[in-house]
Ligand code: ADP
């Protein structure tokens with residue numbers, strides 16, 4: 001049998017990338033999350049060939065110090081947590097400190113950033129193992145991340161990519177989720193140099209309509225329910241808007257998009273009396289709860305979470321939505337009485 005050896009760092013990052021950067025949209029998600037965590041109020045994304053050729057994200061966030069540029073690309077290097085205690089109370093979207101390291105291991109990555117107090121920006125580039133020295137660059141305050149030729153050194157993974165259109169569709173979906181979660185941020189999405197989506201800063205209802213269409217807004221009602229330490233708010237669509245697919249189901253826990261069986265079940269149950277079995281409810285809902293009540297460190301892509309008291313949560317979601325839907329139900333009936 002062969003002897004045991006520690007793997008070289010690049011290979012470690014490439015292995016991690018297999019999970020974290022499953023496809024271009026996954027890299028795109030991580031980069032957008034970083035802009036949001038950096039308190040950006042404007043985020044512009046430019047994709048080329050579905051993100052395979054290029055993902056470029058420009059933000060006006062806090063920026064990165066010249067001295068820390070290379071650290072940002074290191075595995076397990078993060079500005080977001082310091083201790084186990086912090087890990088149990090995550091308030092940022094990122095915290096694992098591995099996204100940029102993973103992406104950098106499988107692409108040609110350029111990171112350009114300028115802090116408010118610096119008189120110009122600094123830039124570093126990395127392709128595989130080679131990390132360049134920071135060089136001066138010109139950029140407004142904020143950060144620009146450019147990821148070129150994703151999987152250029154992982155041909156096996158490249159083979160699994162779908163068509164450009166499909167990869168772009170996944171990126172667009174990631175973008176929409178971010179845009180829905182933060183109406184207080186302006187977002188722009190371009191693909192192959194064409195403007196696809198442009199969203200100004202606005203309120204939640206208007207943002208939802210801008211992203212999902214006027215019809216969704218008109219066919220839905222507002223929910224805003226609170227219980228001790230927990231709040232559920234957003235829009236739920238009336239049965240008339242129900243879909244044959246699950247394409248209009250957006251649920252955010254502490255502003256993070258999640259897919260969760262328990263939550264889906266609670267919503268399904270709330271709609272049960274008024275929705276045909278082959279239809280899916282449509283909603284954009286936000287659940288805010290104490291960060292100690294939810295564990296976000298479950299999966300590398302952070303798309304799954306665990307709740308401390310899932311039974312109580314199920315009941316709270318079910319009752320909140322059931323109540324909202326029941327009230328319109330009786331209103332409609334009332335309105336239709338002769
Ligand atoms: P994480 O987000 O989990 O900390 P990342 O690998 O995504 O890990 O990023 C590493 C670090 O780089 C972040 O903690 C942050 O300090 C810095 N960083 C990355 N992107 C940006 C950005 N757009 N603006 C400011 N800082 C950033």
Ligand code: MG
Nearest residue numbers: 030034094099
């Ligand atoms: Mg991150």
